[in-house]
Amino acid sequence: MARRDLSGAIDFAHxxxxxxxxxxxxxxxxxxxxxxxxxxxxxxxxxxPATSWRDAAHTMKGAALGIGAQDLARACGExxxxxQASPAARAALLDPIQTxxxxxxxxIAAWRHELALRSLKG
Numbered sequence: 754m755a756r757r758d759l760s761g762a763i764d765f766a767h768x769x770x771x772x773x774x775x776x777x778x779x780x781x782x783x784x785x786x787x788x789x790x791x792x793x794x795x796x797x798x799x800x801x802p803a804t805s806w807r808d809a810a811h812t813m814k815g816a817a818l819g820i821g822a823q824d825l826a827r828a829c830g831e832x833x834x835x836x837q838a839s840p841a842a843r844a845a846l847l848d849p850i851q852t853x854x855x856x857x858x859x860x861i862a863a864w865r866h867e868l869a870l871r872s873l874k875g
Contacts, residue, residue: 759863762856764821771819776868783861786816790854797832797847799840806843807836813850817857825853 772778793816796809814829828849835846 759859760856761860762822762824762853763860763864764823765864767821771821780865780868782820783864786820787858787861789816790858794851794854797843797850799843799847803836807833810836817853820857822853822857825850825857828853 768779768782772782790813793809793813796805797813798806801809810829810833814826814833817823817826817829828846832843832846832850835842838846
């Protein structure tokens, strides 16, 4: 399926390999990612305990790798390593995470839009 890949934030070939190119399974995986990403971002509060910060960054990194979102995974990996950093340093780590996440969410929206258009064509 050709994608309206807005940013290249998701490697759709990787995602297709992961889901067997099944659009229903892909939607389920992406839906879970979207839902969970808002939770992970709340857990990445700069003043959070180091273990909570590290766990949230690690979990988000793994989910990003699962859908082929390499830039987001790298940003989360850096946050995971810096779990013991000061709140100010952690706050700075959130910018690349949020930027990458925004690109991923845009690509998910574009994928969903294309899928909806295809369903209208029958």
